[in-house]
Amino acid sequence: MAKNPVPPIIVYGSGRTDAGVHAIGQVAHFDFPFDLPVDAVYKGLNSMLPLDMEITKVEKVSDQFHARYDVSGKKYVYRMYLGQFQNPFKRNYTGHWKFPVDLEKVNHALKDLIGEHDFSSFVASGSTAKSNVRTIYDASAQLDSAANELKIEFYGNGFLYNMVRIMVGVVAEIGSDMRPEDDIPRLFKVKDRDQARRTMPASGLYLKKVFMKVRIQSTQLNYLSGRIVGFILETD
Template identity: 45%
Template sequence: MTRYKAIISYDGTLFSGFQRQPEARSVQEELEKTLKRLNRGQEVTVHGAGRTDAGVHAYGQVIHFDLPEVRDVEKLRFGLDTQSPDDIDVVAVEQASDDFHARYNKHSKTYEFLVDNGRPKNPMMRHYATHYPYPLDLALMQEAIQDLVGTHDFTGFTASGTSVEDKVRTITEARVELDPHTGFLVFTFSGNGFLYKQVRNMVGTLLKIGNGRMPVGQIKVILDKMDRNLAGPTAAGNGLYLKEIYYDN
C-alpha cells in the first residue's frame, strides 16, 4: 500500500462536520466515496488531522489515505478535486511515508474566526462570519487576548462532555485585528492543539469583554478557576476556519 497526504479546503455550511456519522453529510464520507470510485470500487479510509464541527470551514485541513499502488500525485489530486462535491477543494497531494498519520504525527494548528460587527449584517456572509451586532472595544479585546498565550489548562474554555482528560495546551499566538477591507474582526489562534469548541468559547468570552460585560482580566480568572461557567457563550461555528496545519519534521 502507498500512503498519500493531502491538503483540502471546504465550505462547511452544508456539512455536519468533518467526521463520518450516520444519517448526516460529512467531509470524510464524501472524500471516501470519491476515493472508492478512483480505486475501482474498493473502500478507502480517510484520516483527518482534526474533526471540525458542523458549519465550520477549512482552508488547510490535512488528511491521509492508502491506495494499493503508486499514483501520479497531480493526476490523483485532479481526480479527487474534480470528482468530489463543489464544496470540497483538494489543494495538494503528495506521497507520504508509511508511518505518517495526519492526526497523530506531532503538529500545530492555526484557526481564524471572523466576526461581522456591522449593523445591519452582511447577508452575503451569513454562512462565513458570525454576526455580533453590539458595540465592541477592539483595544480591550487586544489586551485580554494576550492572556491566552502560553501553556495553560483550558478546562474553563472546553465544552462539557468532552472525553479528553488532559486539557493542557500551548497557544503560541493569539491576536484580534480589524480587517480594513471587509470591516470584519479577525481572531487568529495558533497552538499545539485545541479542545472541543475551545476556539469558539474563547471568542465568545472575548466578545463579552469587548462589549464591556466582562472585565478585561476575565481570561486570567477563567484559566485560574478552570470553570466553564465563568466564560462567555460559545460563538457560532459559521465564523470558524481551520486555516493551516504545520507538522514537525
C-alpha cells in the same frame, strides 16, 4: 476514492471540524495501492468531490507519516462581522457581533490566553479529551475595515471541543466592556464553563493551517503508489 477499490481505502484527517466550521488548510492521508500519475490522482479526487470541497495539493510521503499523530500544532482564525445586523451574504461564513468593540482591549485580553493553561472554562460539555491543558503559542486580532470584520487568530498545540469559539466570545465581551479586562486569569482559576458564557457560531471559524512535526516533502516520482497526503480546502 473508494469506488471499487481493492483493498478499501481509509482516509485519516488531521482532526475533525464541527458542523458549520470551515477549513482552509486541512490535511489528510491515505494508503494508495495503484500506480497513477500525480496529476491523475489530483484531478480524480477533485472530480468526485462536492462543490464545497477542493483538494489543493497531493503529495507522496513516508509510510511513517500520519496526518493526525504527526500534528504539532494548528492555527485557527475566527471572522466576526461587525454591525447592528448580520450581512446576509456572509451569514454562512462569519460570526456576528452587534456591539461596539475596542480592538486594543481585545488584543490585551488575547495575551492572557497565551501560554500553557487549564482551559476547563473554555471547553464545551461532551468533550472526550483526557486533559484540558493546552498551550497557546500566539493569539492576535485585527480589524478589516473594508470588510467590516474583526479577525481573531489562534496558534496552539491543540484545541478542545468548542474552545476557540468560547475564547472568541470571552475576548469579544471584554472588548465590548461586558467583562473586566482581567477576567481571563480568573476563568482559568475557577474552571467553570458556565462563567465563560457564550459560544460563538461555527460559521465564523476556519482551520487555517495544520503544522506537522516533520516537513512534508514531495518526491520526484512520476507515479504514486504508497502513502499519499492531500491538502484540503472545504466549507460547510
